Each structure stands twice: as structure tokens, then as C-alpha cells.
Amino acid sequence: MKTESTDANTSDQGLITLAHGAGGRVMRQLIESICVEAFNNPALALLEDQARLDMAEIAAHGDRLAFTTDSYVVDPLEFPGGDIGTLAVNGTVNDLAVSGARPLYLSCALILEEGLEISRLRRIMASMSDAAGVAGVSIVTGDTKVVPRGKGDGMFINTSGIGVIPQGVELAASRCQPGDCVIVNGTLGDHGAAILQARGDLALEADLVSDCQPLHGLIARMLAVCPQVHALRDATRGGVAGVVYEFAEASGRAIRLFEDQLPVRPSVRGVCEILGLDALHFANEGKLVAVVPREAADSMVAVMREHPAGRDACIIGEVLDGPAGSVQISTLMGGVRLLDLPIGEQLPRIC
Amino acid sequence: MKTESTDANTSDQGLITLAHGAGGRVMRQLIESICVEAFNNPALALLEDQARLDMAEIAAHGDRLAFTTDSYVVDPLEFPGGDIGTLAVNGTVNDLAVSGARPLYLSCALILEEGLEISRLRRIMASMSDAAGVAGVSIVTGDTKVVPRGKGDGMFINTSGIGVIPQGVELAASRCQPGDCVIVNGTLGDHGAAILQARGDLALEADLVSDCQPLHGLIARMLAVCPQVHALRDATRGGVAGVVYEFAEASGRAIRLFEDQLPVRPSVRGVCEILGLDALHFANEGKLVAVVPREAADSMVAVMREHPAGRDACIIGEVLDGPAGSVQISTLMGGVRLLDLPIGEQLPRIC
Amino acid sequence: MKFVDEFRDPALAKQLLTRIAQRMASPVLQARAPIRIMEVCGGHTHSIFRYGLEALLPQTLELIHGPGCPVCVLPREHVDDCLAIAAQPDVIFTTFGDAMRVPGSRQTLQQARAGGADIRMVYSPLDALQIARENPQRRVVFFGLGFETTMPATALTVQQAVGKQVDNFFLLCHHITIVPTLKALLDDEDVCVDAFIGPGHVSMVIGLEPYGFIAEQYRKPFIISGFEPLDILQSILMLLDQLVEGRAEVGNQYSRVVHEQGNIQAQQAVAEVFELRERSAWRGLGEIDQSGVRLRTRYAALDAEREFALRSTRVDDPAECRCGEVLKGQLQPQQCPLFGSGCTPAQPMGALMVSSEGACAACFQYQRNDSQ
Amino acid sequence: MKFVDEFRDPALAKQLLTRIAQRMASPVLQARAPIRIMEVCGGHTHSIFRYGLEALLPQTLELIHGPGCPVCVLPREHVDDCLAIAAQPDVIFTTFGDAMRVPGSRQTLQQARAGGADIRMVYSPLDALQIARENPQRRVVFFGLGFETTMPATALTVQQAVGKQVDNFFLLCHHITIVPTLKALLDDEDVCVDAFIGPGHVSMVIGLEPYGFIAEQYRKPFIISGFEPLDILQSILMLLDQLVEGRAEVGNQYSRVVHEQGNIQAQQAVAEVFELRERSAWRGLGEIDQSGVRLRTRYAALDAEREFALRSTRVDDPAECRCGEVLKGQLQPQQCPLFGSGCTPAQPMGALMVSSEGACAACFQYQRNDSQ
Amino acid sequence: MCLGIPGEIVAIDDAATLTAVVEVSGVRRRVNLACVLPTGADPASLLGYWVLVHVGFAMSLIDAEEAHQTLRLLAELEAFADEVR
Amino acid sequence: MCLGIPGEIVAIDDAATLTAVVEVSGVRRRVNLACVLPTGADPASLLGYWVLVHVGFAMSLIDAEEAHQTLRLLAELEAFADEVR
């Protein structure tokens, strides 16, 4: 006998309740119907407490394992250019890729707030799955927790990632050398500005789109053509300013940026001017900063521009001998000043 | 010139603010002064975006990588027998260990709520570090996010773990065979009851202590002495009932538990009786359920009892041919009934 | 555990079972078989299933699971009332865990909480009062449900609220009384029961006297019973003894807890705070005269029905629901077409599937044949 | 960006710098060197540092960073008032991002928010009013700070609040006026300034007339300037021209935005809503007569000072703080003993280290020699 | 239908509000005595008594003698069974 | 001291409250016109005007002619520089 029943616990009309996180049947159904289906791969489908991955297959890619983790707490969960799911895949893929690693496997741990729409969860899991497909990684293990309403923010996602670094690839912030060029793969601050707008607090409207994208393809191409890269890092929170300061500090060198070379979209610039902020401090989710020997810089930029993720690549600065840890910017007017340190929260200002 | 300054951003008097999560200087200071110091190891100290681990060293331990993730959202953050930090280490170590893997590396991703006391964070990081030391794993990569007050719950921790499964070890829920015995390593529900009490909502008081502990030592010993173990899982959320149902379903067998054999501490039983709940459904954080061939069961229990994490080990049930996926319990009165499915939230009841 | 473990002794249970079988084999009872005994109280239903007693009893002895679970007989429209009140932004709605998963016409309280309502589980009505004192700027509503056992606790809490001038505390009262419902069942031609296992904890409050008419007018043996397996088995034996001997009396197996007069102080508190309603709705059973209470006028200021101007409209159960027939013992849970498919503990359609004292939930949890 | 990019042309800047150097080389100015020009306004300070203009100017031309940043002159006790109000559980405290990191005697608003206070950043006072309308059961306080530029926005918001009968909206008013402070500086013997770059956006509201006395009585050239680098350089050139020619006039480089009379409608709104206080405290400068405004009595119902019965007690800066001397141009930020050690943008001790318009923050961010 | 559990009164928490502490298998909880304390009596007079607890209220003083009586009956049953075996 | 930014009035959001939409480098925000709209005038009459925006209020109508004048002065400077070079 078949009876129609509204299955409020997993239907797209439903909301996440604490029952979904209690380790019982309702939770199993949720995970099986949403995550296992979306991420569809044999390791995950076993629903064991851990994925089991063939070591020989992994070791074939290189001689060092790269291992990284990031939690994603973006508000709002969905925004122009992506959602928390695409961030969670691309962000962790990128943290692997900037070591030169080939990203292979991701974990996916969800912290859901009671009251989250299941339809939304399903949508975000689908876009995670798409992003993983594009990036060529498998989501092989996962976890779901539900916290009471008011103890979370819709959903948080943690992804940890495993990749393998090919023999011979040695990228390190500490390797920046005087004379090296500082390169970015495109416009600054698109993600930060898009989020600021999407959050709606400041009532700004513009065609701002997050730059969220995986970078490992671009990086593989860069390393293939120009293996002399010294340092590589994706510029997320803290922006390009944050990465450049990290490079300067880790290498004990100084870095000088050229204000007139910084690529910034007009609408991102508009946001900055209105709020008194600086695109160098805005978060990106598909931007990298590379430090390469000067002689390789132009060909590197040319190679990057051929890749869809590097179309607007350009040289934005250079490494100087010292003072150690300092970052300068030569301004539009021809003056030189220190780059503002990213201190804490970016507070919009009126004066 | 030296000046005394109250460094409210990292002093033990301070509170976490959004600035601590903004990717700037304040965040770097926090991470360096708390996490890098507490977890003290070379991979983490590099502060690269990913740990880089020698593949040959890893591969020496076995032929499969085990990879797992769990987020920890326990409320309260500190409770008798542990804190969210010890949980985060032991829980993930155990999820690796139940595959037979040797746990090697952990990640640590923090989601801090604005307003968290920094002294508390420091304490919890220290106990994470201690737990990692006891478990013999290194925390090699991390991440810190701060969410606005009211969007979190003090702190959430995600740990992902990497371990290696020695050649020949094959544990799987699907391998349960009719005639196998079901074994636990000690009393049921200690963690769940301790948390219920510590939360204070129900105003219960007792000497309840979480059983939070790493199990890989016990498991290594079990596998060394008695490699015929068929299935192994730690019984966390959903309790022993949850694991036993998972075993029955994955193997297409039935499992029968013996009510009179279930080890439950008197005070845990007291909580259950008062609230109308069942210790089989309560969470544990240092308990495993093993399914072993009957002929090995007694010696297995003996071996387990020699280990500090298995002192109260006992046989609590057996695997039957069918009906597939069902779990029965033979009651104190000699009747047989189905075991309650863990459905959702455990709601205390008055009727 | 004192006063508990002694009454869970497997050896004694075996003896009792043997004795019950012997009684059932007596010619008088063989002639009347099957013997149908209704346990009025959901607590007994729970114990019977939890200890697997049914299968241990003779096949000719049938246990009918009665209406004595307040959650199971809670009408949908009352859950809707709860939801309407909880939806007010300044309200903290408090209730027992049991009520959280009972379906209203569109939602459960659990789902409403997920949707943003401030709904909190309490262990005691006093906890709700405490919440009210800690949140003076919010209206705190306690949803009081339960039989006579729970009424005194609510009554004393109401008295405390008034005494301590907690003027942001309100009671939504769905307390009901078991005796009129028993009478209704006895008057119902469809219901045929030979004897009753009487509710232990209700009797602890109301005493033995109110059941007198069952023995006298309806000639049905009635034994007030404790909730441990030995209690229940002993009560069954006592009922069979009466049947064999042709007696019909109100007896008390649970004398360690239930005293002849009940609890006078509790009765006084109830009488001071509550008055009978003309009639009350029971899910599956319809309206029954004088089977529920409401706050007396002197406590009107605390009455959530007044404060929130409730005017609930009756909501019928879906046509396929057979809760009423199951409640009256006319149908086994498994015979309901929704059982296990449209109606499961995870997705209850009828209330009998919600509480673990509900006959359907108990059957599903403890006796279903497939694992889903 | 129209009206912006044109005024950031590097080639023109170079021409201006050449011309400035030429002027400075004139015998009149060489005789008077160093020439000390105070940019009154923090916005100019910010631009000067942001574009590295100081190093491009002749060494004999010194820029003095004036008191024109409302955050930098905000006394500690006023932050304490904010904290006291924000600590009320029913209050939503709103303010501009700039105010979040200003240290009170024990805390900043940012830290108080972390400690549980409901403190929200807004971009406009109208956003605060909107929050009040959306939260009728809360008291919503807007902390209005700023010079004449910002006063009209606050005044119009107050008028709207009254017009729309939003009775849970309150204003904590710390609006101040620049002219009396300029006069106090001119009267201070310690301060020696040859000419002023005048505040562009304040002047957009108040017009040119209020500065007349500076040229007439004190014989100092005064050029109202825009905020782009060419604006500032051109203004400097205009000031040097006056100095060379021995003139002292109020000029307007920023004529695209600043009109002779200022903004009459804005002035009217301000006059309708605010009245002068007898005196106001400026951090680092002490009390200055008639240098701030408060709500007129007719708006007393919205006045947070009244609503929260504030009675703030003066809190002195730590003795080592040299903010006052830096503000008056007597000390370079780097000469303060706390600069870069006890006082950094991440851990500001003085207010000049908070706002990126503060001379100390600007120096630290843009000119310090070590990276910490 | 109404979960009730036997517990021992081990302490008086607040005599004014008739609040005692009851212990059930090592677990303590505050419980109101209003229904079981004779009017005017000292709450402390109930120390050591066992009560039946329901939703935070002591609803009945447990009669140990009656409990023994019930168990004695059951034991006789067993004795009798031994006889007939 | 007071961040002000030029933007173009591109739409009227709500004439009753004198609310317009201003665009700055592709970014739009609602802005109040009370300080720049002549009393009684139609907000739509300001469409296409550039205003100086501060904390959500248009505080000044930007005078394009004056801007050109200023720039012309600067350009003359450059011309002059070319001469003397």
C-alpha cells in the first residue's frame, strides 16, 4: 500500500531541525539524500567514519603530501558569483594549489543552524559538487552537525584538503629575492566588494561579482612554463596587502607595489571610495600573488593571460632588499609611502 | 624605550573581537601567540597555507591513507572529563583508529564567536595540545575564523585527520557475520549524561564524567592480538544503538543485544530513569563497538580489559542471520523486542 | 535502585507468568477467552512493550492499549493554538519534551522552533516560572498538559506565580481527567474489555474512590498498578483472580505509592486553581463531557486562552488516520493503513505515533517486522 | 570617476610641485622659511599621507596636521558615555565605523560589542532611524559625531524622527564646530602657522564668510581646498602666492563643491535642531567655548543625554599621551614616547592613532621605519 | 502515563519554598515538597524519606512497608512455585 | 575630515521622502536630497546632476563649470611649464 506523505524532514519545503544533527535516522536520511547523492563517489558512499584512499595512487603524484583546512563562514550564504559551497571547494583547492600541489581529496564538514531551509542546503551541496567536479577533486569524507537557532549563521562549512606536491617544486614565502617581480592574476577585491554589497547593510547596489574560482589549473600551467616561481599564495582575507606583508616578513625583504599598476574594477573602486576603504585590503577568492624572478616575469604574465583564470594578470610590484618586512607603495603622484597594515576589521568610515 | 601597555587583543583578560578574524595583524598575533605556540611543530610554525608532509615517511606505515573530518559543537565548551579541545582531538583520532589506521596528522580549524574569552581559548588550545601529545598526533595545519556575537556558540572546532592503515587490516561494517559477538569497551552514555548535566538546563547534579579518550592504542592492541575483528566503530552521537543499527544495515544481518549485559554507571542510569531516556542512545566519546568472531570474543575481551581504555569491556550482543538490518534486544524479563531506533533529538519526557 | 530494581526481578517474573498461564487455563477463563485487559495508562503500555511482556503472556490474553497518554489524545487544533502563541515575537513558549513532536495541522513545535519561535523544553512547570522571572520583558507561556498526576504541579506553580507577582507568566491549560473518558469507553458498544489495569500515578493523586463505579456499575475488575514489569504482571494476575472468582472490585497493587485517599494536599491545590470544563476534545475519541479542566476565573489574568484570545477551530485528522479505533482497542496499530508508511515515529501522522507511550509508536519501535 | 580622476593627474601634479618649489625659492619665502601650513582637516591629512605628498614638497615647507578629525578629538569620557548607554539591555547603539575603535577609559565600542552590547555600524543617520522603526520595542541611540558637514544629516534625521513619530529614537550628540577651535589655535602662543588649508566639506555647508576673521584679524592666508592631490597642491600654491604677495585672504580652490554662501538649507536645518553649548571638550585641546552643539529644548525627548541621565566625569589621557601637542603642531607624532610602542593603530592609546585621518595613525601607517 | 521515579530526600535546599534535594541513583535534583509535607511541618522532618517524583514535585511518600508487603506476596508465589515444581 | 564623494543622480527612489539614487563608479546608493533640492521643486528636476554625497545625504550640487575652470587653470600651468622648459 502506497501512501502520500509529506516528508517534512527531507523535503525541499522543510527546515533543518535539531533532529537532523542528533545522529539518528533523520540525520542519516538527510546525509544520504543530500550529501552522498551530491558528492557521489565510492569512498563517501560507504558511510564509514573515514575515507580509505590507495596510497600508491596518491604517491604517484609526487613526494610530499599537502594538507590544509579552512572553515567558511560567509554571510550571506549565496552571493553573486558563488555561494558558501563554491567557496569551500575553491578556497581549499587554492590553499593546496599554492604549494604547487595537485589537489586530490576534500572533506566536507557542515555545521547547520536549526531553521536552515533544506532546499537551500540542497542547492549549496549541488554547487559544492559542481565546484569539486570543475576542480577535479573528490569529496570523500564528511560530517554534519546541527546547532540550535541563534548559535550559528545558517551554515558553516569546513573543508580540509589533501594534495600531492610534485618532486622538485619548492614554493615558499621565504624565497622572495630582491629584484623579483610581484604578479597578480587579476583584479583586486572583487569578492570582498561583492559580499559587502550582498550583505545589504550598507544598501549599496552594483554589478559586483565574486571572483571565486579554483587556481590549480592556472598554477600548474605557470609552474610548467616557468618553474622558477619563488613564492605563491592566494589572497583571501586580508587581501593582497596581507599576502604581500606575509611575503615581506617571511623573506626578510621589502616589497614595493606600484599604485598605478593595481588592477581594480570600476565598481569595486566605487565601493572603496564611498566607504573609505582600500581594494588591497579586500578579500579575494580566486586571486593569487606570485613572486618570480624579474627575467621570468614578462613571460609568466603572458602565460597567465592565456589562461581563463589569469586574463588580467599583471606585475604590481617588486621585491627590494629591505627594510625587512616592510611594504611600500609608490603612489599615483610619484610619492612613496608604506602600505597600510591590514589591522583588523575593515570598518567603513565617514571621515 | 619600553612602555607598559595592556595588550587587550591577546591578553588573557581580553575578548575575541571581529578584528581577530579579519586576516590582519591582530589575527596573526592571536594565532602565533596561542595556536602555533600550543601545537608547537615545524609544519605549523611555517605558517604556510598548507602543511607539507613527507610522503615516504607516511607510506612506511601502510598501504592506505585514512582521511576523516568532524566538527565539534559541544555546549558547554568545558565539562567534567574534558573540553571541546580534547573532544576534537580524540574524536577524530578515534574515527581514524576504527579503520585500524595509525593516526598521524590533524588539522585544527576554529570558528570563534565574538566575545569568547581569550583565556578560555588559550586553555582549550592547551588541552588540545595535551590531547594530541597523548594520542601521538601532530596538529600541522589550521585556520581561525571569527563570527559576530549571536552567530556562533563560543567556539566550534573542526579537526580533520590523516592516518595510515597497515597492510592487511580490513575492517568494515559490512563484514559482520552471523555468530559474531558484539563487544563494547566500557560503560554506555557517560559523555551524553555528563553533557546533559553540565548544560544545566535540567538542573541535575551528579558525579558524571565524560569518557572522552583516544582509542587507537586499545585498537592497535586488539588488532595485534586478535586480527580477526570484522567491524569496529566508535559510538558517538546516536550512541551504541546508532552503531549497532549501522552494522546491521551495512551487513544485511540482524543484531541482538542482551539487556542484562549492558554496562551502565548508576548515575547515568539515574539520569535515564529521571528523563525517560535510554543510555543506548546517549553519546559516548571514548567507546567503541567491535564485532568479532565468536571464537575470538572471550580472548578479545580479556585483552581489552588489560588496557586502561578497555577495563570494563564486555560482550553485549551477537550477530544473527536476519531479518536484515534489524536490531533486537532480549529484555531483562526474557522478552525480545526491537531496539528503539535513534530517531532524532533525545527529548526528555514526562510521560 | 531502591523501589525499582526489586520489581524487575526476572525469576519472579517467570513465576508470575507461570501463575498467569495457570489462571488462564482455568475453565472459567477458557470459556470466556480471549480475555481482554485494557491498560488505561500509556506508562503501562510503554513498560509492556519495553520489556516485551506481550509475547510472554498467553495468546488468549489480549492487552488493549488505552487512552492514557496525554500526548496521544492531544487534538491537532490545540497544537495549532500552541503554535499561534509561540509565533508572537515577545513570547517564550515552554513545555515538556513530549509535546515537541506532536503534529498540528501544518507543523510541530519542533519545526516552529526551527522556524524561529522561542520554544523551550522544561522538566518542571517551576522551570517555566523561573524563565518568566528571568525574562520580565517577555511573556512566558507554559503549556500544561497531562492527567491528574501533573495537574497539582501546574496548580502549585500557578499559585506561586500569583504569590510572587510574576505577571508575565501564563498557562495554556490542556489538563484532562481520565475517569469521564473511562466511563465513555465503558458506554461505547464497540469497546469490549474484561478488566482494567488502572493508572498508578493518577491514582496516587486521586485515590481509589473515583473508580468505584467501574466495579459496581459495570462489573469490571480494576487493579491500580505500578509500572515495573512485576507490578504489571502481578496486577494482571490479580485481575484474573477476580475474573475466575467472579468478583469485580477496585484493587491496589501499587500500595507503596498509591494511598487510599490519594494525595489530599494535591487535590486541594487542583480544586483551588482549576474547574471542570463542560467538555473537552480528545484526539481520536471526540468530545467528552467534563473530561478536562480550565483555570478558575480568579486566575483569569494568567490564562493564556484569554491573553491570546484563542478561538481554535476543530481540525480533523486525515481520513486514513485510525487513531480512534486503535485507542479504543478495536484495531491493532498495524492494521492502520498509515502504520509504518505514512506514519512513523520520525514522521508521525497520528498522535499515537509520537509519544513512546502511544500504542503505534510502541508497536513500531518494538515490534515492527522490517527495519523501516 | 568624474570629478575625481581629473584631480589625480600625475603630470599636472608634477607641474604644481615644480611651481611650488619655484615659489618657495622666492626671496620672500626663503627669508621666512620654514613655511608652516596647517591643513585643518583630517581629510587633507589623509590625502597628504596617502599620496606621499609630504616628501614631494620642498623641505622648507612644513605641513602641520590640524585638529580637523572628529574622531581624534573625541574625549575619552564621551566614549564612556557611549559604552554606558550601549550597556543597557534594551538599547541598540548605532554609530559610524570610525567610532568603533576609539578607546574610552577601559574599552572601545568594538570590545563592548564583543562583550555583548548590541552595537551596530551605520553608513547614514537615516539607517539608524530605520533600525528604530524596525525595532519598536528597543531604544535605538544614534551617536552623532562630526563637524558642520555631518550636522545637517543628523538634524534632518532628527526632524524625520519627530515627523514620523519614531519615539524610540535618540540622539547622543557630539557634533562640534571647527571655527572656534581655529580661533583658539590662533590665540595659542605655542602654535605658529603661516597659512591654512581650509576644510572643504565643512565649508560646503557653512560657506566662506566664517573664516573672514582669520585673514582680517590674524592676517593668515586661508584657502578652502578639495581633497584630491591636485586640489591640495593647488591650494598650497595659492597660499604661497598670497604669502609671496603679502596678501591674507580667504580663497576657494574647491569652487566646484563649495559655494560662497555654503548650503543655506543645511544651515537652516542645523539651526532649527541644534543650539550652541557654552563649551565643549576636545581631546588634547581642553575645553573650548561655543565649539559644539546640543539639541534644542524642543527636541529634548530625543536627547540621549537626558534619556540616560548622563553625567560624565572628565577622564584624563595617560600622562605620556602627547596628542594635544601633536594636534597643535608642536610635536611630530614620532616624537611622542608612546608612538609605535604603547600606541599603535591596532592598540591605540591616543585618538590620533585611531582614525586613518589622525596624524599619528597616518604617520604610523604610511611613514614608520620598522614594520613593528 | 506520567513518568514518576522514586528518590530519596537527602537535603533541604530552601525551606521557605519547600524545596528539597532528592537523589535518584546518584543523581540529585531540586524537588518541591508542597504535596507531601503536612501543613506547617518542618521540611527537614522528611529527610531520609523516599518520594515519588513527577515533573519536579514530590507527589507521594513511598511506603516502604507496603513495598515489602508486595514483594513478600511475590516471594510467597515463588515459594509456592518451588512446591509445585 | 568628512568623506564626501561625487555621484550622479540617476533615479528618484521616493519623491515623498526626497530620496534619490546616486551612482558612483557603477555603485548605486539611496541618498537624501533635502539639502540640495530647492524648496518645493520636483526631485526629478535633479536627474543627471552630480552631487557631493556625505553619510547618505547629497550636500552640494557640483558645479561642472567651476570644475572645468579649476582644471583649465591647471592646464595653463602646464602650458606655461612647457613654455619655460
Ligand code: SF4
Ligand atoms: S499508525 Fe499513525 S495514523 Fe494510524 S492509528 Fe497509529 S498513530 Fe494513528
Ligand code: SF4
Ligand atoms: S602616539 Fe598615540 S598617544 Fe602619542 S600623540 Fe599619537 S595618538 Fe597620542
Ligand SMILES: [Mg+2]
Ligand atoms: Mg587553509
Ligand SMILES: [Mg+2]
Ligand atoms: Mg584559505
Ligand SMILES: [Mg+2]
Ligand atoms: Mg590561502
Ligand SMILES: [Mg+2]
Ligand atoms: Mg562525524
Ligand SMILES: [Mg+2]
Ligand atoms: Mg542566526
Ligand SMILES: [Mg+2]
Ligand atoms: Mg568523522
Ligand SMILES: [Mg+2]
Ligand atoms: Mg566522529
Ligand SMILES: [Mg+2]
Ligand atoms: Mg565515528
Ligand SMILES: [Mg+2]
Ligand atoms: Mg585559513
Ligand SMILES: [Mg+2]
Ligand atoms: Mg552565543
